[in-house]
Amino acid sequence: VVVVVVVVVVVVVVVVVAMASLVECLRQRNEGGQARRRVFIVRHGERADAVDPHWVSSPTDNPMDPPLTKVGQREAAERAGPLLAEALACRGSPTHGQDTEVEVVVVCSPFRRCVQTAVALLPSLHAPKGAEEQQQEEERRSYKVVQTVVDHAVGEWLRPCWYPENPLSALTTAEDLQHPGLGWSRFRMEESCVVPTFPEPFLVDFYSRVFRGTRSLVLEEFPTQDVVFVTHGAGCDAIAHALVEGLVPAYLYWAPYLGLTVLEETQEGGSFEIVYPTQEYVRELMPHERK
Numbered sequence: 001v002v003v004v005v006v007v008v009v010v011v012v013v014v015v016v017v018a019m020a021s022l023v024e025c026l027r028q029r030n031e032g033g034q035a036r037r038r039v040f041i042v043r044h045g046e047r048a049d050a051v052d053p054h055w056v057s058s059p060t061d062n063p064m065d066p067p068l069t070k071v072g073q074r075e076a077a078e079r080a081g082p083l084l085a086e087a088l089a090c091r092g093s094p095t096h097g098q099d100t101e102v103e104v105v106v107v108c109s110p111f112r113r114c115v116q117t118a119v120a121l122l123p124s125l126h127a128p129k130g131a132e133e134q135q136q137e138e139e140r141r142s143y144k145v146v147q148t149v150v151d152h153a154v155g156e157w158l159r160p161c162w163y164p165e166n167p168l169s170a171l172t173t174a175e176d177l178q179h180p181g182l183g184w185s186r187f188r189m190e191e192s193c194v195v196p197t198f199p200e201p202f203l204v205d206f207y208s209r210v211f212r213g214t215r216s217l218v219l220e221e222f223p224t225q226d227v228v229f230v231t232h233g234a235g236c237d238a239i240a241h242a243l244v245e246g247l248v249p250a251y252l253y254w255a256p257y258l259g260l261t262v263l264e265e266t267q268e269g270g271s272f273e274i275v276y277p278t279q280e281y282v283r284e285l286m287p288h289e290r291k
């Protein structure tokens with residue numbers, strides 16, 4: 001019992017420190033005027049096959065598309081969701097000169113672990129369903145999720161040694177997408193801004209696809225909205241490379257489960273810079289792991 005209590009306390013402390021660090025960082029960016037547009041990159045939660053290599057338990061399970069573990073789902077809902085909500089609220093804070101509602105678009109990889117992560121995150125980003133609670137929440141918040149889309153452009157690297165067969169035709173079941181109150185404006189592969197070609201034997205093939213898709217989504221399809229990407233470890237790095245001029249820190253490729261990266265548009269527009277996490281925070285709290 002003592003061990004469990006200690007673990008819970010440690011987790012709570014880490015979450016509080018992370019949230020305080022994030023909010024402080026983003027609010028400092030707002031000082032002196034209205035903050036610029038932001039892109040949020042979230043890696044999916046803990047995946048089942050990383051914990052149990054024999055996770056497949058029924059004929060309906062797709063061994064090439066593992067779901068989240070129960071821990072992954074819980075952490076996405078209870079830890080990452082509130083953290084992301086706080087981050088989104090920072091840019092729209094009325095105390096920093098923002099007098100209009102910030103529109104937010106959530107873009108998700110079609111792989112099941114990412115869809116489940118997005119489904120767990122989204123309730124924290126939406127106002128409660130009760131009329132009175134909803135009105136109070138909408139008055140407090142200054143952003144609104146206006147679209148949620150599944151796009152294959154930001155899906156996993158289709159590396160032949162990971163996927164001996166093309167996994168794209170069996171991704172993302174209707175059950176995962178049909179979640180109460182969460183409408184997806186598109187999810188079919190043919191509707192994606194860039195359709196992957198299987199296989200992608202080299203890393204450059206994957207980066208090229210994500211690069212083209214990310215720039216199409218952020219700069220053309222959603223040119224004024226803040227965008228939240230829910231993707232994979234390598235996807236976090238590839239999305240950043242598509243938008244950031246210059247060098248991108250190596251830690252993005254090794255982002256931990258539910259790791260959050262925040263980019264902010266430069267004054268010139270058309271490119272972004274990484275504003276969170278800071279390198280100091282990465283050294284202190286973010287272990288370098290990727291599974």
